[in-house]
Amino acid sequence: MRAYVIRRLIGLPVMLFLMSLLLFLLLFIRPGNAALAVVGGFNESAREKDFEHQLGLDRPWYVQYFDWAGHAITGDLGKSLKPPRKSVAGQIRERIGNTVEIGLLTISISSLVGIAVGIISAVKRNSWLDYLLRVSTIAGISIPNFWTATLLLTLPAIWWSWTPLAPEFVSFTENPIKNLGIMIWPALVLSISSSAYVARIVRSSMLETLYSDHVRTARAKGLQERVVVIQHVFRNSLITLITVIGLQLGTILGGSVIAEQIFAIPGLGLLTYDAVLTLDYILVLGTVMVFALMFLLINIGVDILYTVVDPRIRY
Amino acid sequence: MTAQAASPTLDFEYVMSPRRRFAWLTRFIRQQPLGVIGVVFIAIVVFCAIAAPLITNKDPQGFSSDVLQSPSGDHWFGTTREGKDVFARVVYGARVSLRVGLATVVVSIIGGTALALLAGFLRGVVDILLSRAAEILIAFPAILFALTLRTSIGKDVPELGWLGLSKGEVLVILAICVLYTPLIFRIMRGSVLEQRGAQYVEAARVVGASEFRIMLRHILPNLAGLMIIVTSTSLPAAILTESSLSFLGVGVEPGTPSWGADLSGKAREFFVRAPWIAIFPGLALSVSVLAFNLVGDSLRDTLDPRLRGRL
Numbered sequence: 001m002r003a004y005v006i007r008r009l010i011g012l013p014v015m016l017f018l019m020s021l022l023l024f025l026l027l028f029i030r031p032g033n034a035a036l037a038v039v040g041g042f043n044e045s046a047r048e049k050d051f052e053h054q055l056g057l058d059r060p061w062y063v064q065y066f067d068w069a070g071h072a073i074t075g076d077l078g079k080s081l082k083p084p085r086k087s088v089a090g091q092i093r094e095r096i097g098n099t100v101e102i103g104l105l106t107i108s109i110s111s112l113v114g115i116a117v118g119i120i121s122a123v124k125r126n127s128w129l130d131y132l133l134r135v136s137t138i139a140g141i142s143i144p145n146f147w148t149a150t151l152l153l154t155l156p157a158i159w160w161s162w163t164p165l166a167p168e169f170v171s172f173t174e175n176p177i178k179n180l181g182i183m184i185w186p187a188l189v190l191s192i193s194s195s196a197y198v199a200r201i202v203r204s205s206m207l208e209t210l211y212s213d214h215v216r217t218a219r220a221k222g223l224q225e226r227v228v229v230i231q232h233v234f235r236n237s238l239i240t241l242i243t244v245i246g247l248q249l250g251t252i253l254g255g256s257v258i259a260e261q262i263f264a265i266p267g268l269g270l271l272t273y274d275a276v277l278t279l280d281y282i283l284v285l286g287t288v289m290v291f292a293l294m295f296l297l298i299n300i301g302v303d304i305l306y307t308v309v310d311p312r313i314r315y
Numbered sequence: 316m317t318a319q320a321a322s323p324t325l326d327f328e329y330v331m332s333p334r335r336r337f338a339w340l341t342r343f344i345r346q347q348p349l350g351v352i353g354v355v356f357i358a359i360v361v362f363c364a365i366a367a368p369l370i371t372n373k374d375p376q377g378f379s380s381d382v383l384q385s386p387s388g389d390h391w392f393g394t395t396r397e398g399k400d401v402f403a404r405v406v407y408g409a410r411v412s413l414r415v416g417l418a419t420v421v422v423s424i425i426g427g428t429a430l431a432l433l434a435g436f437l438r439g440v441v442d443i444l445l446s447r448a449a450e451i452l453i454a455f456p457a458i459l460f461a462l463t464l465r466t467s468i469g470k471d472v473p474e475l476g477w478l479g480l481s482k483g484e485v486l487v488i489l490a491i492c493v494l495y496t497p498l499i500f501r502i503m504r505g506s507v508l509e510q511r512g513a514q515y516v517e518a519a520r521v522v523g524a525s526e527f528r529i530m531l532r533h534i535l536p537n538l539a540g541l542m543i544i545v546t547s548t549s550l551p552a553a554i555l556t557e558s559s560l561s562f563l564g565v566g567v568e569p570g571t572p573s574w575g576a577d578l579s580g581k582a583r584e585f586f587v588r589a590p591w592i593a594i595f596p597g598l599a600l601s602v603s604v605l606a607f608n609l610v611g612d613s614l615r616d617t618l619d620p621r622l623r624g625r626l
Contacts, residue, residue, distance in 0.1 A: 015450070015454060018447075019451050019455065023463070026463065027463070027467055135349065138349075138605060138608050138612060139601075139605055142555075142601055142604040142605035142607075142608050143601040143605070144555055144558055144559065144562075144575070144597070144600055144601065144604070146558075146559065146562045146578060146579075147578060147593075147597035147601060150578055150583070150586065150593050150597065151594070153586070154587055154590050154593050157587045158587055158590060251456075251457065254456030254457050254460075257458055257459055257462070257563070258458065261563070272459055272462075273462070276463055276565075277466075277564070277565075279466075288456070288460070288463060291456045292454055292455055295455075295456060296454055299454075
C-alpha cells in the first residue's frame with residue numbers, strides 16, 4: 001500500500017512535466033502575441049521587439065520552458081506578462097481558497113442530494129417516484145449551468161427585486177456567514193448537474209446488487225430492509241460512487257470558471273479566464289497547471305480511498 | 316468445420332429473420348417512451364436547423380428599430396437590444412449546435428476508434444505512447460483546456476466552406492475534439508483489448524486471417540454497438556461544451572446565432588428588463604441536450620444493459 005502511494009507520487013512529477021510542456025508549447029507557439037498584447041495592440045515592431053526582449057520571449061522555446069520549469073519546481077511560477085507584473089504564485093494563492101471552497105460546498109451538496117435521490121430511486125424502482133426522479137436527473141445533466149445561473153440572477157430580480165449577487169465580495173476569513181451567503185449560489189448551480197450524475201450512478205450500481213445472492217441472504221435472515229439497503233446494497237456501490245465523486249470534483253473545479261464569471265467571485269477559474277482573454281500566457285500556464293495538480297491529487301486520493309472502502313483491493 | 320460447431324452467436328445471426336432484425340426497434344418504442352419523446356424533439360431541432368428560412372422569414376442577424384420588444388404575434392420570442400428577432404436566432408441557433416456537435420463527434424469517434432485499434436494491435440511502444448498521451452490530455456480540466464486551446468490554436472485554420480463550417484466553428488470543433496478523442500480512445504481501447512482475446516478472433520487467426528483483416532473485418536464491426544452508445548452520450552456533451560465556450564465568448568464568430576453566445580456579453584445587462592432574451596435560447600439548448608440524452612439513455616438500455624450507468 002505504502003509502496004503504491006510512493007509509486008503514484010513519483011509518477012506525479014512526470015505527468016506534471018509532460019502536461020506543462022504540452023501546455024507551454026500550445027501557449028508559446030506564437031510568441032508575438034504576448035508582447036503585442038502587452039504593448040496594447042499597437043503594431044510598432046520596434047516596441048514589440050523591445051518588450052519581447054524584456055519579457056525574455058525572444059529566446060528559443062526550450063530555454064524559456066526550462067527557465068520556467070526550473071523556477072516552478074521551487075514554487076516560483078514567474079510573473080504575469082501584464083503590468084504591474086504581479087507574481088503568478090501570489091495571485092494563485094490569493095484566489096485558490098475561493099475556488100476550493102466552491103468545490104467543497106458543491107461536492108458536499110451533490111453527494112448528499114445525489115446519494116439520497118439515488119437510493120430512493122433504486123429502492124422504489126419503476127414506481128412513478130422513480131420515474132420522476134430519473135427524468136429530473138437526466139434534465140439535471142442536460143441543463144447548462146450558465147443558463148441556471150443566469151435564470152437565478154434574472155428571475156428573482158424581476159419577481160422580488162432580489163438578487164443573489166453580493167454588492168461586494170467578502171472572504172471566508174473576514175466574515176464566514178456572509179461569505180457562505182455568497183458562495184452558496186454558485187455551489188447550488190454547479191451541484192445541479194453533479195448531484196444528478198451521482199444519483200444516476202448510485203441508482204444503477206445499487207440495482208446491480210439489489211438482486212444478488214448476499215442481499216437475498218440478508219433479507220432471509222430477517223434483517224430490516226433499511227439495514228439491507230444501506231449496509232448490504234449501498235456499501236457495494238461505494239467504489240463506483242467514490243470514482244464518480246472524484247471525477248465530479250475535477251469537473252466542478254473546471255466548471256468554476258463559468259460559475260465564478262457569472263457570480264463575480266475572485267477565484268482561480270476567473271483568474272484563468274481573464275488570463276486567457278488577455279493573452280497573459282505565463283499566468284495561464286500557472287493557473288491551469290495548478291488545476292491539473294489538484295485533479296491529479298484527487299485521482300490519487302480516490303485510488304487510495306478504494307483500499308479503505310474495499311479491503312479486497314490491494315496495490 | 317461443420318454447421319453444428321458454429322458458435323451460438325453465429326447461429327443467431329444467420330437464423331435471424333429479417334423481421335427479427337428490427338425487433339430491437341419495436342422493443343425500443345414499447346419499452347422506452349422517454350426515448351421516443353427524445354427522438355421527436357431531436358426531429359424538431361433537426362428540422363429547425365435544416366428548414367430555418369422556411370420557419371421564420373426574419374433575419375437572425377438583422378438589426379431593426381424594434382429593440383427589446385416583448386414576445387408578440389410579430390416577434391414570437393421578443394427582440395434583443397439590437398432589435399434582432401429572438402425566435403429567428405433560436406431557430407438558426409440550432410444550426411451551429413448541430414454542426415459543431417456532429418462534426419466533433421464524427422471526428423473524435425473515428426479518431427479515437429482508429430487509434431484504439433492501432434494501440435490494441437501494435438501494442439508495445441505504440442500502445443504505451445498513445446495511452447500516456449491520452450492520460451495527459453484527460454488530466455487537464457475540460458472547459459479550461461478547451462478555452463486555452465480555442466484561443467491558442469491560432470487563426471490560420473482552414474474555413475471548411477464545403478462542409479458549411481466557418482473558421483470559428485472549425486476552431487471550436489478542433490478544441491472539443493482534442494478533449495473528446497482521448498476519452499473515446501480510452502473507452503474503445505478497453506473494448507479492443509477485450510475483443511482481441513475473444514474466441515472468434517482466435518478462430519479467424521487460425522483460419523489464416525491477417526492481423527489487419529481481423530482488425531477491420533472482425534473487431535471493428537463488434538465495436539459498432541459501443542460506438543453508437545458513445546456517440547449518443549458525447550453528442551449532447553459536445554453541444555453543451557460548444558455553448559459553454561460560446562457563452563465564455565470564445566466560441567463561434569461574434570454575431571452568429573448561437574444559443575450559448577446569446578446568453579453572454581453585453582446582452583446580460585438587459586436580462587432583467589427583457590428576460591425573454593435569456594429564457595428562450597437557454598430553453599432551446601436545454602431541451603435539445605435533454606432530447607439527445609433521453610435517446611442516448613434509452614439506446615444504451617436497449618443495446619447493452621450491462622453498460623447502464625457506466626458511461
